Amino acid sequence: MRVYNFSAGPSMLPLPVLEKVQKALLNYDNTGMSVMEMSHRSKPYEAINAKAEDLLRELMGISSQYAVIFVQGGASTQFEAIPLNISKSKKADYVVTGIFSEKAYKEVQKFTSAKVIASSKDKNFSYIPKIEKSVITPDADYMHICYNNTIVGTRFRSPVDTGDIPLVADMSSMILSEEVDVSKFGVIYAGAQKNLAPAGVTIVIVKRELAENPSPQCPTMLKWKTQIEQNSLYNTPPAFSTYVAMEVMQWLKELGGVKAIQKINEEKANMLYDFIDNSKFYNNGVEKEFRSLMNVPFVSPSADLDDTFVKEAGKNGLLTLKGHRLVGGMRASIYNAMPVDGVKSLIEFMKKFENDN
Amino acid sequence: MRVYNFSAGPSMLPLPVLEKVQKALLNYDNTGMSVMEMSHRSKPYEAINAKAEDLLRELMGISSQYAVIFVQGGASTQFEAIPLNISKSKKADYVVTGIFSEKAYKEVQKFTSAKVIASSKDKNFSYIPKIEKSVITPDADYMHICYNNTIVGTRFRSPVDTGDIPLVADMSSMILSEEVDVSKFGVIYAGAQKNLAPAGVTIVIVKRELAENPSPQCPTMLKWKTQIEQNSLYNTPPAFSTYVAMEVMQWLKELGGVKAIQKINEEKANMLYDFIDNSKFYNNGVEKEFRSLMNVPFVSPSADLDDTFVKEAGKNGLLTLKGHRLVGGMRASIYNAMPVDGVKSLIEFMKKFENDN
Numbered sequence: 274m275r276v277y278n279f280s281a282g283p284s285m286l287p288l289p290v291l292e293k294v295q296k297a298l299l300n301y302d303n304t305g306m307s308v309m310e311m312s313h314r315s316k317p318y319e320a321i322n323a324k325a326e327d328l329l330r331e332l333m334g335i336s337s338q339y340a341v342i343f344v345q346g347g348a349s350t351q352f353e354a355i356p357l358n359i360s361k362s363k364k365a366d367y368v369v370t371g372i373f374s375e376k377a378y379k380e381v382q383k384f385t386s387a388k389v390i391a392s393s394k395d396k397n398f399s400y401i402p403k404i405e406k407s408v409i410t411p412d413a414d415y416m417h418i419c420y421n422n423t424i425v426g427t428r429f430r431s432p433v434d435t436g437d438i439p440l441v442a443d444m445s446s447m448i449l450s451e452e453v454d455v456s457k458f459g460v461i462y463a464g465a466q467k468n469l470a471p472a473g474v475t476i477v478i479v480k481r482e483l484a485e486n487p488s489p490q491c492p493t494m495l496k497w498k499t500q501i502e503q504n505s506l507y508n509t510p511p512a513f514s515t516y517v518a519m520e521v522m523q524w525l526k527e528l529g530g531v532k533a534i535q536k537i538n539e540e541k542a543n544m545l546y547d548f549i550d551n552s553k554f555y556n557n558g559v560e561k562e563f564r565s566l567m568n569v570p571f572v573s574p575s576a577d578l579d580d581t582f583v584k585e586a587g588k589n590g591l592l593t594l595k596g597h598r599l600v601g602g603m604r605a606s607i608y609n610a611m612p613v614d615g616v617k618s619l620i621e622f623m624k625k626f627e628n629d630n
Numbered sequence: 631m632r633v634y635n636f637s638a639g640p641s642m643l644p645l646p647v648l649e650k651v652q653k654a655l656l657n658y659d660n661t662g663m664s665v666m667e668m669s670h671r672s673k674p675y676e677a678i679n680a681k682a683e684d685l686l687r688e689l690m691g692i693s694s695q696y697a698v699i700f701v702q703g704g705a706s707t708q709f710e711a712i713p714l715n716i717s718k719s720k721k722a723d724y725v726v727t728g729i730f731s732e733k734a735y736k737e738v739q740k741f742t743s744a745k746v747i748a749s750s751k752d753k754n755f756s757y758i759p760k761i762e763k764s765v766i767t768p769d770a771d772y773m774h775i776c777y778n779n780t781i782v783g784t785r786f787r788s789p790v791d792t793g794d795i796p797l798v799a800d801m802s803s804m805i806l807s808e809e810v811d812v813s814k815f816g817v818i819y820a821g822a823q824k825n826l827a828p829a830g831v832t833i834v835i836v837k838r839e840l841a842e843n844p845s846p847q848c849p850t851m852l853k854w855k856t857q858i859e860q861n862s863l864y865n866t867p868p869a870f871s872t873y874v875a876m877e878v879m880q881w882l883k884e885l886g887g888v889k890a891i892q893k894i895n896e897e898k899a900n901m902l903y904d905f906i907d908n909s910k911f912y913n914n915g916v917e918k919e920f921r922s923l924m925n926v927p928f929v930s931p932s933a934d935l936d937d938t939f940v941k942e943a944g945k946n947g948l949l950t951l952k953g954h955r956l957v958g959g960m961r962a963s964i965y966n967a968m969p970v971d972g973v974k975s976l977i978e979f980m981k982k983f984e985n986d987n
Contacts, residue, residue: 473702514868
């Protein structure tokens with residue numbers, strides 16, 4: 274029996290996609306082979322690769338001013354790739370709104386002179402700080418934000434107005450979950466393992482001019498330019514992950530695209546936040562305006578009860594609800610592939626658990 | 631209908647493994663979820679990760695002196711990771727025996743003072759050069775070789791005796807295909823998409839002391855040390871590829887391990903080389919002693935006939951036989967997962983094609 278898996282990532286994939294992938298696993302589209310076995314220089318794989326890019330462009334409204342590449346290494350590799358690719362003044366501004374944006378900031382020290390210009394660490398990352406124009410470094414190469422903070426459950430509600438400075442956003446945990454105006458960004462990057470595909474492929478959407486002058490220090494494999502020029506086929510790509518991403522995007526398109534899934538995501542999130550807010554047993558400490566649509570952390574009255582909650586939920590087919598080790602409590606990650614019924618089941622369980630304890 | 635796929639990589643996977651993976655695709659080992667959806671911090675995935683390492687250690691006889699990590703980025707990323715991880719004298723020796731070892735040499739220029747100490751380029755890479763002790767740089771950080779040359783179809787027959795200098799080998803296209811004495815090497819690395827798994831995971835086997843002092847320039851995600859300390863779970867790993875690698879290694883173990891598959895590989899290769907050598911129609915230009923067990927390039931009497939051969943073979947369920955664009959002709963890659971019957975079918979077709987033309 275399939276469970277509801279609230280993992281923060283890797284996480285649930287849409288069941289119809291999994292079924293389609295399963296059916297084609299030994300013989301994709303009458304090629305007589307699995308996508309896993311397919312040369313990345315073959316026509317069927319080139320079609321998959323091109324379709325994945327086309328679908329992403331269509332779903333996100335990405336103009337031809339931007340290049341789209343599918344690479345390896347995860348968002349963590351992009352932390353360092355960013356200053357190695359965009360390196361003019363060797364200055365960069367960071368907004369620290371959670372564990373990963375802090376990590377991104379710490380990782381770049383050896384490649385650029387990075388500065389934290391705003392942070393919400395003072396209140397345990399429970400809000401998104403306002404970024405005054407006056408704090409922005411006038412000649413910064415870029416400003417980096419993490420659009421949705423997986424661990425603490427916050428999100429930006431709109432792109433930061435950075436003037437002429439390119440805005441770089443880690444969208445790993447919210448890509449394709451709500452509408453975003455790509456033209457406001459210089460670079461968008463995202464590990465695929467939350468809303469898109471099995472782990473192993475990372476999406477980079479970059480304004481072409483920003484990829485033109487990588488630092489001489491930049492390893493070839495971290496250069497965006499390398500993969501842009503080769504349509505992400507400079508070396509053997511993580512083909513199976515890209516293929517599943519393509520199928521997930523096809524599923525999303527048929528569902529009505531990002532607008533449609535955003536509505537469902539808001540419905541799921543509102544249902545859960547409303548239940549928590551109306552309960553005296555559960556609590557979510559995030560300022561309402563900045564609550565994530567994707568990751569909902571919450572606590573019960575005690576750490577002991579939290580442990581029991583996670584165990585009991587697991588027995589009821591509601592898996593991976595333990596909060597991040599740095600935060601504790603519970604966290605329900607309700608990405609695109611989490612059905613409304615999954616959230617309803619969680620709420621039913623939460624009610625029962627509250628009554629029993 | 632499944633075909634015989636002679637692709638140089640990604641390439642065939644063992645049918646029993648594909649069937650097992652297909653069966654478990656929606657629900658792995660009663661977890662209620664696909665491995666693609668599984669948190670990399672969960673017990674079931676940690677078990678997969680540990681088992682993959684254990685199986686590799688067992689199959690290759692890797693001692694505890696060596697660390698084993700599963701990383702992203704392909705062998706191409708390791709080209710640059712090597713000098714960034716092993717950087718004492720900033721000198722390195724390269725043996726150039728094909729397109730990829732040449733690429734590896736070219737890629738490292740910005741990180742180390744690399745020198746080609748032997749090459750077979752003079753004869754189109756049709757042999758493996760003898761490496762005299764006198765040409766080795768006495769204080770080189772390492773010597774780099776490519777153990778099997780996928781494009782040209784040659785292989786080393788034994789590790790180079792480098793004295794105290796660590797021998798670094800790209801084994802992407804022959805790992806687990808024949809017995810190798812790991813203790814003769816400082817570093818072994820291999821993209822998994824030929825003998826092991828779908829593309830997306832790369833194996834690095836490194837003598838622990840060689841990972842201790844990376845260059846300050848080395849990006850965190852390219853540091854072996856980062857992943858060694860975290861059991862390859864520093865960031866989200868390419869979990870599905872590692873899982874399939876684990877199943878492939880389990881299959882290989884049940885088959886009798888590397889010794890057993892080497893016998894089968896020798897049988898397949900000998901059958902094909904013998905047929906080619908006894909034919910006046912086909913030719914393989916590689917010196918017999920250095921012929922690859924994995925990649926068998928050959929030509930017919932003309933480039934036109936080569937084209938026809940590839941097309942006709944395709945119609946007969948023998949796929950991806952076109953030689954690399956830099957070499958032309960045909961190439962049959964006959965990795966571990968290629969059944970003996972696949973090679974027999976190819977030879978039957980070659981006979982027929984010769985008679986018809």
